[in-house]
Amino acid sequence: MGPQGLGSPFRKVGECGGTNQPPCKEELKRMAKKEGYNESYQNSMNVSNVGIMKSRPKGGYYMSPGHVRRAAAAESKKRNKNITSHAGYKAFTSNPNATGVIKHVESFMKKGDTGDVRGQIPTLKEASGLVDIGLKYTNSKNVMKDISSIDKIKAAYHAANLARKYPNIVDFVKSRTPKKRR
Secondary structure (H helix, E strand, O other): OOOOOOOOOOOOOOEEEEOOOOHHHHHHHHHHHOOOOOHHHHHOHHHEEEEOOOEOOOOOOEEOOOHHHHHHHHHHHHHHHHHOOOHHHHHHHHHHHHHHHHHHHHHHHHHHHHHHHOOOOOOHHHHHHHHHHHHHOOOOOOHHOOOOOOHHHHHHHHHHHHHHOOOHHHHHHHHOOOOOOO
């Protein structure tokens, strides 16, 4: 088949919803995977958020990478709202002892609203382990001094799980960390 045919690894525009074509939800998931979105995003994106797709003359629609980014942006905005409206996030961002970290967290959360694959945001459920630990120390003057050894281990475990599912978070942190001079 040609570069745009079904089954071709080079296919950029996804045909869906017509006779002998996959459902648009399935095509969105396939294209999201190809674009580099993790499994959580692939399963959560909605076709209703892709925007208007061109109709095919013989039935069905064309879905493009731009449609996938629009669906990802809508998913990120939903996740962003769920996290930033949570009491733990509000307590964290109102803690005057965390101002340096807050700037980076807020910057990362805004990045997700573009739909860029590098801005994937965890769901509140995926981040709940860290949020719950953060809630315990919201009134701390020095979190690193006050946090228990058990909570440090739990936080490291939850952070490692998020980093595995969302390597873009690690990349973001690396881009914000100053390089040491030799």
